[in-house]
Amino acid sequence: MNVYDLTGRKALVTGGAQGLGAGMAQALSAAGASVVIGDLQKEAGQATADSIASSGATAGFVHLDVTDDASWEAAIAATVSRLGGLDILVNNAGLEISSLLVDLEPADIRKMLEVNLLGTLLGVKHGFRAMKPDGVAGQGGAIINIASVAATIAFPGISAYSATKSGVDRLTRVAARESGALGYGVRVNCIYPGLVPTEMGQALAVSHAAMGLSATPEAAAGDVIAATPLGRLGQVDDMADAVVFLASDGAKFITGTGLAVDGGMGM
Template sequence: MTSDLTGARVLVTGGAKGLGLRTAQAIVASGGSVVIGDIDEQAGADASTALGAAASFVTLDVTDDASWATAIDTAVDNLGGLSGVVNNAGIEIAELFFDLTAEAIRKILDVNVVGTALGIKHAFRAMRPGGRAGAGGAIVNIASVAATIGFPGIAAYSASKSAVDRLTKVAAAESGRLGYGVRINTVCPGLVPNAMGAKLAVDMEALGLFPSVDEAVGAVVALTPSGRLATEDDIANGVAFLLSEDSAFVNGVTLSIDGAMGM
């Protein structure tokens, strides 16, 4: 059971698959409407169709400023306003420090950091007083437990997600001081056994950090006091809370949904 989102109008980036899709589903199930923004046009269109009349799709490359401007305008038009943005789109590339490549680092930072920063920028422009939506709202940035622990093989990814957390703090301070009426919070999910999580486990074996995929997953569970991996529902419900009026005085926080792995 998620928080009541009746009347919420939300853009979810990376919403065609995985956690982004589950978040979009939770928003619709809780009474809101959603625009899925994704670079994968076919998957995004299919996801939107499956969600029904409360959902639509817009092509969005989060690394591109002009693409963001178009996507926000489309979201406002399709939804009849905008009350929330979930900056979920992200990528993960596993490399040992010994083999780090500038190309992979830049790609991760471009999507995870630049993409989130541009999302905050354009959400502010739309939702602040005088913007096209203009009634305030909420932004939820998706980071990772990797921002809070030192797990091997994911240095650039971890750095990017730590940066997302810092972006959130600064954005919350600016929004408050300038009277935007927009709350900004971060969610740090634990490892989720979806396609992205499974790829990480495979990468850990390939890098020689663990003898098998099962042992890589087992190591994560062993580091988690709650004794299990996260589910997409665990994360989506937390995002729904931060979008809802139930969290009206929650601003600039980092909500770790990781079973205490990152404590």
């Protein structure tokens, strides 16, 4: 028996239209799960779902604003209806706006709090409601929240982002405790991705240089590599493989933990 086989599992991945989320959705599908992508980007999200489905897998798209309670309720209902259940929820949707502390804009802080922290809180809320024994899916399952290495280290220029991702880490542990205490049968874990050269990761390197924290974007990336014992940036599949692991029976006795997928940068 392959404990990493997700055949028969049903998954919802937020922010799955592109970047890390798309890679996670593809990896879950490759492991056997049926997948729905929840995102604001309809065209990109549908294209990613279509790409996954082209291999013969079951995949779909649902519009989801993670900051909106009613949108979550509708997206969960649509996912359960399409897939016939819900066993895996990946709270990946996130936003990073770089700024020196002296230049912080309240509006930017609120955006990150809403997407990164409120969005994940609402995801856990509605994931629990669906997966617990009296929920519409009712079979328990796994919730994987996407935090960041920024929750474990002091990295300049991303103070507000770091604070939101630290919140995701704490939320994960409280959620795991509540699930256990109330018999929900839902494991809750998070991962701490290192820097990955997705669109968001590249924007961070550019902004780091613009803030005077590195000479160039290339130097910013080089600084991260120099601080990483494995000597490279992360790749999308590094993060996606960790999500598949935490969703699988290979992690059946793991809950309330954060898994560093950062090449050792945050140790």
